[in-house]
Each structure stands twice: as C-alpha cells, then as structure tokens.
Amino acid sequence: MLLYYLAAIFKGLHPRVDDDFVDKLNYHYTSAIIFAFAIIVSAKQYVGYPIQCWVPAQFTDAWEQYTENFCWVENTYYLPMHHAIPQDYGERRSRQISYYQWVPFVLALEALMFYIPCILWRGLLHWHSGIDVQGLTQMACDARMMDHEARSMTVHTIAGHMEDALEIQREVSDRDFCGSCFGRRFGSYVSCLYVLIKILYTVNVFGQIFLLNTFLGTSNILYGFHILLDLLNGREWDESGNFPRVTMCDFEVRVLGNVHHHTVQCVLMINMFNEKIFLLLWFWFFMVSLITLCSLCHWLIISLAPTQRVRFIRKYLHATELVTDRQSVKKFVHKYLGLDGVFCLRMISAHAGDIMATELVVALWHNFNDRVRKSPIEMFEGANMVMQSPIKMTEMNFKSWLLGQHPNKAMFEGGNPNRGKGKRRKSDGYFTFV
Template sequence: MSSQVGAINSVNALISRVFVQPKGDLADRLNSRITVVILAVSSGLLLSSHFIGDPITCWTPAQFTKQWADFVNQYCFVHGTYFVPLDEQLSFDEGERRKDTIQYYQWVPYVFALQAFLFYIPRFVWKALISYSGYDLAAAVKYVDRFWSSIRDQDSTFKSRLAVFEGRPSVYIWDGIRLARKKRSKNMALFYTLSTVWQAINAWIQFYILTKLLDSPLYSAWGPSILGDLIQGNDWQTTGHFPRVVHCDFNTRRPASVQLDTVLCVLTLNIYYEKLFIFLWFWLVFVAIVSTINSMRWIYHLCNTSKAQKTIRNYLATAPVKSPISDEQFFDALGPDGLFIMDQMALNLGDIPASYLTISMRNICQDFIEVSDDYIDDERAPFVKTIKQK
C-alpha cells in the first residue's frame, strides 16, 4: 500500500514538473508534455484501482468462507488467469489451459509510469546538455515570457514597446549569449538535434514495449486489428482480446491430498484497458512518426540555417525604423547558437513577442559586438556597459 501511494505521489510530482517546462516545438510538446501527462495520469488512476475497489472478482464455491474468497481473488490477480470461450470445454491438461496466461493487467500501471519517465528523459538530458553549454535557455524563455505578459495589455505604441524591450529582455539575452561564449559554447543546436533524435528512437521503443506487453498471438498490428474486430462486432468472447470473464486455477491443500480447483473470474479492468490500449497504440504511432520527421528536420537545420534566418528576416522586416546594422551583420553577431536561441524564442513565445525581441536586439546589437579578446574575457563587461548606458 505505501509503495503504491509513493508511486502515485511520484507521478503527481512528474506531472507538476512537466508543466513548468518551455513548450518547445510540436514533437517536443507531444513527447515531454502531452504523452507524459497521458501516461502518468493513466498510471495513477489504474494504480489506485488496484487497492481501491475490486480489480478482479472470482466466483468461488459456496463452501468457501469470505477469507477463502478474498484469498482466491488476490491469488488469481497476482498469479494470472487464462481465457477459454464459455461455450468450449476446458482441457484436462493444465499446461494446455495455461499456455496463454493473461498477466498484463498487474503490470500496466507500472509500465505506464516507466514509460512516462522514459518520455521525459530526453527533455531532462537536453536541459543538462544546455546547462553544460553555459546558457540557461529555459530560464531565458521564461524571463521573456513573463516580461511580455507584464506589458502586452498596456496601451503602448510599437516604438515604445521596442524601447522597453531594448532596456531589459534584449540586454538579458545578449549578456547570456556572451557569457555562454566565454565558456566556449558552440553546440546548443547540436545538443537539441541529438535530443530530437533520442525522442524519435524512444518513441519507437515505447511503441514496441506497448505492443509486446499484450503480445497478441493473432495480430502483428493489433491496434487496427482489434479496432476492426470491434467495428465488425467480433468482441472479446470471440477473439479473446481483453476478455472480461476468465478462468483461474489454484490448489487447495488438505491432509494427504492436493486438489485443483478452477473458478471463473471477472476482470472489470479490461473494459477500460481495451479502449485505453487502442488509443495508446495509435497515439504512440503518431508521436513516433512526428518525432522522426522532426528529428530529420532538425538535422537538416543543423546543416543549413536558412530557415531560421528567413524567420528572423521576416521579423526584422516589420521594424519601424531602418537599423544601421544589416541583417548579415546581425546574424554574424548572433552566431549559430544565438540564431538557435532566437529560433527557440519564436517556437516557445510566438511571433509577436519574438518579433519585438528580434528587432530590439538588432537595435542594440552594435553595443554588444565584441571588439577585442580582452573585452570578452571580462565577465563584468556586458553588465558594466549596460549600467553606463543607463
């Protein structure tokens, strides 16, 4: 009981941690947010059903006392059951009857909890790698997001908002880029690309785990097959998938004898498992395909920055005043990692705040162009220069 309650608390902690992360791109949201929440909530609800209510109810002989009946329920739940259509005769061979034992229902909540953690691990590793690079991208996204939330409802002109952005968020981003370069940060885009590749591989592995959990002897692609059976009216009584009524064998010991008894059991959980597993089968296929396409896209962007530059050019084109800094000079000042940071800002914040941030950063770009190695080595230089301007 205490271990199950502890598992539920861990699931709740994971959910709360997930929602404070930056949104990321579509594949990142599908993997590290939506899928984690779906699996964690499913795990918590199903795990609670194991000790609240009766996950399995067996029809025991009349001579069994309540203690015996409770024991049989617990034994059959832990030991496993098997399915034989009610219109077929049970084989006298115990091994024949139990060749396809149903045991997945004991492990489903724990497998879902494990999968939720595995889907979150690429995001965790990405955060560790970006911290190693010297730039706290998550904190930067949150900072700009909070700043934008504080001023977006104010009655201000475009130029006045740009001036406000120039005073705080733009300085913050430039200072972060320069301090990260002091640590020789050059691999943020590479780290993110590796995390997307990991997400794609992990999604396909999780899909394989889900498929092997049921290990259907009839279907290789059991998701569409079971859905097709349901549409055609072939329910569990015919196919044996997610059966509601199963059999269970157990031994009763008496002095000088051991008697094998067989009881019928009702697996209420399979009513929910059937719908949940069909949904997850299609969902994980969708997530795996999107993650694979996304990883290929980021691999291409790692080798070719033209898309990120095009996005930033579109933002710069909305500037009310022509800047003395050309687009090429701005891209050179940003560098590959700065370009990646601006791309992430656009992904997480949206076009409007990203355009304000991009234009304001170009407006003050000249003040932050590094002119000498001595200036780069001075950690306080960006902050001192900002103070003098004020």
C-alpha cells in the first residue's frame, strides 16, 4: 500500500503540458540533478569512509573508530600546514567546518524547494480555476496524429469546452468574492496564477544561490566564479581553504578520572566530491536564475500587454485570411477569450503546434461570430457579461458592432426603457436587463 501511494506521488510529479520548458527546467531537470548529487554524496558518506584520522600509535582500533566518528559528528577545522596550531580553543572553534555532514539533507531540501511552485500551480489550478488547461492541451496534442475528420471533431470539442469554461468562470465569479478577488471575474485567474508561479520560481532560484552561500559560510555573491578562478589560477584547497581535504580535530577522553586532550589530523575525502558538486550546482543555479528571470519578464509582457494578446490571435487569423480589421479581433480577444482563453491557446500552441492552434482559433472565431449574431446579443461591458434584450441583429448592425461603430446604442437595446437601472434577472440561461 505504501509503495502504491509513493508511486502515485511520483507519477503526479511528472512533467505535464500545462507549463513551459523553463518551468520543467526548474521543477524537473534541476530537481533530478540535485537528487542525483544527493545520492552520490549519501553513498560516499554512509557506505564508504567519509573521514579518516591519523591517531597516535597507542590508540587501539576501537579508539581510532571512536576518534573518526567523533570528529565527523563534532566538526573539524581547517588550518594550513605551515601555520602553528592556535593555543586558544575559541580560535579553533571559529575555524570549524560544519556543513559537510548535512550535504545530502541540504541537497534533498533544495530539490524539494524547486518542486514547491509546481505543486502550488497544479493544486490551485485544479482547485479554483474552472479550466482544465492540462486536459485541453493534452487533447490538442493527441489530435495531431488523427485524420482530418477526427481532428476537426476534437478541435470543436476543445473549443466548446473552452467556451463553456470561460462563461462559467465569469458567471460563478459574480457570486464568488474569492474568485473576483483573484481574477476569475475578469477571466484572468489562470494567467495571474501562472505569472505568480513564475515569480515564485524566480524567487526560489535566487534564494537557492543565497542559501548555498549561507550554507558554505561565505558572503561572496560571486562565490562560484571565485572558486573557478582559484582553480584556473592553480590555487588549490590548501591555499584557499574551500572544501579542505585535510583538517584538524580536537577531542577529549577521560581515562581513570583524568581528562586527556588530543588533537589529530583527519582526511575528509568527501570534500573532493563536495567541491565539484557545489561548483556545478552554483553555476547551474546561476544559469537557471537568468533563464527564469527572462521567462518571467516574457510572460509578464505577453500576459499583461493587450497588444501582445491581440497580435498572438491575429497571427493565426491572418494565416487563414479570415479577418483584416483590428476592432473585431480586439473584441474577440478582450471580451470573448479574455486572458485565460489566450493563455490556454498559448499552451496549446507551445505543445501541440501552430497547426492545432490555428484550427482552434478559427473554431473559436466562428463560435464567437455565431454567438454575437444570435438573440440575445452578447455584450461585454468592462469585465462583466451583460445580455441585452432578445432582438434580431441585422448584418449591418453586426458589422458595425464588430468594428466599434455603434454611437447609437439604442439599435442594440431594442427600446428597453429600463436599460441602465442595474436590475438584472436570469432568462433562458443568460442575464437580461428588464
């Protein structure tokens, strides 16, 4: 039973199609690298001999084992060979190196921290979004290898799901204060949540660099470059003091009521691995932090800039030569799709390809035109969807509405004298002014 739950947990952490490559670089590839390093260090520590000490000749094998265990647990301190051993024990303690015992646990914690934004994203997306981004994108990916008829049916199914989800999202948010606060009322819950997760990824990776420096006891922001420069200049550990192989250890033993002080010299073979591992991790974190920061800036621009959303949708509409005027595309993007609809299309485009994205945009465009032509007319005032009185919309009025050329709103209102009083009632599944 326990193995079953563990398998389910690891299966849930597999990469999915509701995020981009930079997210996978953080929570999947980086975590896998860190876990691999943690296993290597753990094997050396708990299977091999991480420390060996040079003890006096009178020490028995049991005393030698006790000395090595004590020095491993209670820390050692680095002292260059040509320096005299300080007489002050306080100075010796100030030189102690206390990180090497905790390396596997720190690496495991770092890997977990890279997974936390991913867990939050999937949990909040499933719990409160109302849009199954993973399911819709996976359907689009599966439809790529289908024949034309089956792919067309899948595209219309996806378009219908998106339309229903976005409409329900707007209706539910009118009665849900939490949904309104977090963007569902404005069709932006998923987009805002994704940008927030991007911020968490960025904060996490920069925090990892800071944690790495703190763990190693250095305040040097460019620690990795400093270590690399030492290696390129031929400055080994015995000069720099970084990841020393040979250290000193002080311990006391009580023999016949008398306390005896001993100072021994020990070899930390594990530091040979730690030096290379932490150097690689530091540069990996530095690279991931730059990539993640660029990705955050990219998603902030394409998600929050209205022109970028219009340009994205217009690209696919122009590919099929369906529309040329800018006003109709703006209404389609801002009032019908919203931020979350465009976000879903971006995910589908990134994972299923431009062909599937083009077919889906065309299907949504036709659904949008059909809905506007029908009675009642769907109008969007600001962020709230308002349904006008049921009338038949002429072809001229339809084109004028798409182009934004409707200075006289009465031609849409059907002579409703109560328009503007703010009173609404439900009628045939729509909100209607009475």
